[in-house]
Amino acid sequence: MKRKTTHNNLPVVEYTPDSSLRNPLAMFKSMWKDLLSSKELALRLMSRDIKAQYRQSIFGILWAFIPPVATAFVFIVLNQRQIFNIRTTDIPYPVFVMFGTVLWAIFVESLNAPIQTVAASHVLLTKITFPKEALILSGIGKVVFNAGIKLLIIFGLFVYYRIPISWGLLFALLSIVLLILLGTTIGLALTPLSVLYQDIIQMLTVVTGLWFFITPVVYPPPVNFPFTLLSVINPVSPILIGIRDMATEGTLNNPIPFFSVSALMLIGLLITWVVFRLSIPILVERISS
Amino acid sequence: MSQNEALITCENVSKKFCKDLKQSLWYGVKDITNEVLTIRKDGTKLRPGEFWSLRNVSFEVRRGEMLGLVGQNGAGKSTLLKLLCGLIKPDTGKITMKGQVQALIELGAGFNPILTGRENVYINAAVLGIPREKIDEAIPHIIEFSGLKDFMDMPVNKYSSGMKSRLGFSIIAQLDPDIILIDEVLAVGDMAFQEKCMRRMDSLRKSDKAIIFVTHSLYQVEALCNKALWIDKGNVIQYGEASEVVRAYLDDQERRSMEESRKEGVKYQGRTTEMTKAYLKSRDEQRESEGLETLNKNKDLIAIENVEIVNAEGKPDTEFPFRSDLTVRIHYYTQARIETPLFNMRIFSKRWGGFTEAGMLIDGSGPDSVEGSGIVECCFASPPITPGDYSITLFIRSKDGIANLFNMRTVAWFRITDENIEKISLKGPMALNHIRQGSPIYLNRTWKFYRDGQLTDMIEATLQ
Numbered sequence: 001m002k003r004k005t006t007h008n009n010l011p012v013v014e015y016t017p018d019s020s021l022r023n024p025l026a027m028f029k030s031m032w033k034d035l036l037s038s039k040e041l042a043l044r045l046m047s048r049d050i051k052a053q054y055r056q057s058i059f060g061i062l063w064a065f066i067p068p069v070a071t072a073f074v075f076i077v078l079n080q081r082q083i084f085n086i087r088t089t090d091i092p093y094p095v096f097v098m099f100g101t102v103l104w105a106i107f108v109e110s111l112n113a114p115i116q117t118v119a120a121s122h123v124l125l126t127k128i129t130f131p132k133e134a135l136i137l138s139g140i141g142k143v144v145f146n147a148g149i150k151l152l153i154i155f156g157l158f159v160y161y162r163i164p165i166s167w168g169l170l171f172a173l174l175s176i177v178l179l180i181l182l183g184t185t186i187g188l189a190l191t192p193l194s195v196l197y198q199d200i201i202q203m204l205t206v207v208t209g210l211w212f213f214i215t216p217v218v219y220p221p222p223v224n225f226p227f228t229l230l231s232v233i234n235p236v237s238p239i240l241i242g243i244r245d246m247a248t249e250g251t252l253n254n255p256i257p258f259f260s261v262s263a264l265m266l267i268g269l270l271i272t273w274v275v276f277r278l279s280i281p282i283l284v285e286r287i288s289s
Numbered sequence: 290m291s292q293n294e295a296l297i298t299c300e301n302v303s304k305k306f307c308k309d310l311k312q313s314l315w316y317g318v319k320d321i322t323n324e325v326l327t328i329r330k331d332g333t334k335l336r337p338g339e340f341w342s343l344r345n346v347s348f349e350v351r352r353g354e355m356l357g358l359v360g361q362n363g364a365g366k367s368t369l370l371k372l373l374c375g376l377i378k379p380d381t382g383k384i385t386m387k388g389q390v391q392a393l394i395e396l397g398a399g400f401n402p403i404l405t406g407r408e409n410v411y412i413n414a415a416v417l418g419i420p421r422e423k424i425d426e427a428i429p430h431i432i433e434f435s436g437l438k439d440f441m442d443m444p445v446n447k448y449s450s451g452m453k454s455r456l457g458f459s460i461i462a463q464l465d466p467d468i469i470l471i472d473e474v475l476a477v478g479d480m481a482f483q484e485k486c487m488r489r490m491d492s493l494r495k496s497d498k499a500i501i502f503v504t505h506s507l508y509q510v511e512a513l514c515n516k517a518l519w520i521d522k523g524n525v526i527q528y529g530e531a532s533e534v535v536r537a538y539l540d541d542q543e544r545r546s547m548e549e550s551r552k553e554g555v556k557y558q559g560r561t562t563e564m565t566k567a568y569l570k571s572r573d574e575q576r577e578s579e580g581l582e583t584l585n586k587n588k589d590l591i592a593i594e595n596v597e598i599v600n601a602e603g604k605p606d607t608e609f610p611f612r613s614d615l616t617v618r619i620h621y622y623t624q625a626r627i628e629t630p631l632f633n634m635r636i637f638s639k640r641w642g643g644f645t646e647a648g649m650l651i652d653g654s655g656p657d658s659v660e661g662s663g664i665v666e667c668c669f670a671s672p673p674i675t676p677g678d679y680s681i682t683l684f685i686r687s688k689d690g691i692a693n694l695f696n697m698r699t700v701a702w703f704r705i706t707d708e709n710i711e712k713i714s715l716k717g718p719m720a721l722n723h724i725r726q727g728s729p730i731y732l733n734r735t736w737k738f739y740r741d742g743q744l745t746d747m748i749e750a751t752l753q
């Protein structure tokens with residue numbers, strides 16, 4: 001697809017069988033343009049989904065809390081009864097585990113968001129031309145909205161256990177954006193395939209279930225080799241640990257993995273975005289009735 | 290801005306589709322890989338299991354023109370629209386679109402069922418790219434146009450499908466793009482709303498836009514479009530003046546429908562008469578108040594309530610002996626007085642297609658006028674139609690022969706039996722077979738044989 005403008009200011013679009021990546025400059029330009037022009041639509045779609053989500057529900061917003069709190073509760077009990085033994089944490093275990101499960105819930109939600117938003121928008125995708133970036137942005141927006149609600153729990157716990165509020169907390173909040181983007185990147189990378197094959201969604205449920213246990217969510221980061229590898233090969237670990245450290249201790253103990261994952265993630269996000277854009281017309285062709 | 294610049298140009302565009310789902314999905318994975326690695330693929334070859342959904346389609350639409358797309362279901366019309374608005378990519382060729390494009394492929398796509406009509410208007414407008422300020426401005430117009438004022442705060446899942454489409458179209462009607470692509474969306478809603486949409490389309494056509502219009506209503510194509518493109522199984526069959534294409538398409542449709550109906554032995558009944566009557570009435574009222582102008586002016590319609598063929602005794606029948614009198618009796622209804630409608634019939638043989646036309650277009654004269662309910666009879670006195678199965682298609686034209694008052698449609702079937710066949714002096718073992726297979730009508734003839742300039746023999750074959 002090429003965009004030009006004629007002398008009388010009519011936008012001209014050409015559709016040919018060639019990949020738009022053959023003209024990368026034009027492609028990046030239109031990506032930027034679509035990103036900007038999709039803001040308003042993204043907001044609309046986001047508020048539509050949030051409204052619809054809570055309108056047909058009794059507990060409404062409570063559903064943002066319930067899953068992470070339930071998971072945390074299980075581990076708090078298991079830990080108290082000494083069934084599940086872990087080394088002592090720097091902050092009270094309930095705060096530690098609650099923080100962990102909330103962050104994990106945010107990550108999983110952002111991982112699923114692009115796949116779910118695109119799956120719920122088949123009709124739009126096959127019938128209407130609009131900047132597809134809006135779908136991704138609205139997905140991120142919903143995750144941010146739900147994350148904000150979830151963080152209220154953390155805030156409550158901080159007050160209850162009188163954990164000092166430091167500057168690190170501010171950075172921790174900012175880093176939650178990185179966590180969401182990490183989830184979005186991985187989710188977006190799987191999105192094109194997930195449109196074609198249901199297997200991806202099934203697989204993702206299994207994988208996130210296992211992933212939970214190899215990420216230091218309910219236990220502190222391992223210190224003995226080879227278990228320390230878990231935080232090297234698992235991209236979520238450095239970010240999740242980093243956020244929790246900054247919030248509770250005010251410092252980033254392991255900056256190198258944290259920043260390298262972040263940098264790789266941003267490059268990855270750009271690549272997955274390009275792939276997503278390129279695959280949309282092909283996906284529409286395959287899913288349209 | 291030049292008046293006649295081509296806003297839509299479509300050059301040799303082809304698109305292939307795959308019948309098998311699993312295979313199609315796998316091709317999808319391959320295509321995405323090629324796309325990302327920018328591998329140029331050979332779009333002109335079909336992979337196993339694929340077929341051409343569109344093949345080498347070329348046309349252009351200029352400013353102020355309206356192109357009607359006609360063709361049977363699955364001919365490739367919707368695929369073409371999706372290619373034009375960039376939802377999918379062509380496999381060969383090139384499409385150039387100049388100006389803002391608005392595609393109406395489905396009305397109200399993206400409506401959320403739980404949210405109210407008003408909320409959905411905002412969302413739908415955002416999807417279509419209307420900025421917020423403009424929506425606030427347009428909201429009263431949208432509500433007014435849709436006629437759904439009392440339902441705006443009701444969740445959309447309580448709307449009927451017609452109401453959803455009305456709301457959808459009302460949003461679209463507020464837009465002002467250069468190019469409009471419409472896919473059969475006007476076929477929904479009640480008659481009065483359809484008429485409203487037609488009027489809106491008519492005014493759009495006059496406002497220097499390039500419009501492509503997919504519909505099964507050939508009346509709409511003829512009334513609104515300058516040009517038409519007829520596609521069948523992905524191939525362009527005909528591209529040109531709307532009325533010519535529509536006529537050719539109708540002929541073809543008639544042939545097909547006759548074959549179908551003949552198989553089932555269905556007799557034409559004016560099932561839609563009540564609806565047509567209501568339609569004519571509401572349209573006439575609206576036309577009086579607002580004055581719809583279409584390309585074919587004075588386009589009034591005639592509803593056909595029933596068509597029967599009666600025998601020499603005056604009784605309706607479907608089987609007739611050879612050479613017996615045959616009268617086609619047409620019960621019609623018109624809302625208003627129509628001056629000199631021209632009734633025409635074409636007789637089709639099951640095997641050989643249309644072979645003769647009996648019509649006032651040929652006769653060169655018609656009745657002074659018709660109004661209300663009435664009967665037209667056309668009597669064929671001992672027609673030389675040989676034994677076999679036949680059908681009659683009816684079409685009614687306006688006084689000038691241009692406007693269709695009743696679209697060509699198969700209205701009756703009959704069979705000529707072998708009874709009285711001895712009226713032809715049959716000779717030889719294969720005579721009857723040859724009459725059935727090769728000769729829907731019997732022409733009187735005389736055979737003469739000469740040798741050295743001398744008449745040596747003469748055979749006269751005539752019907753008694």
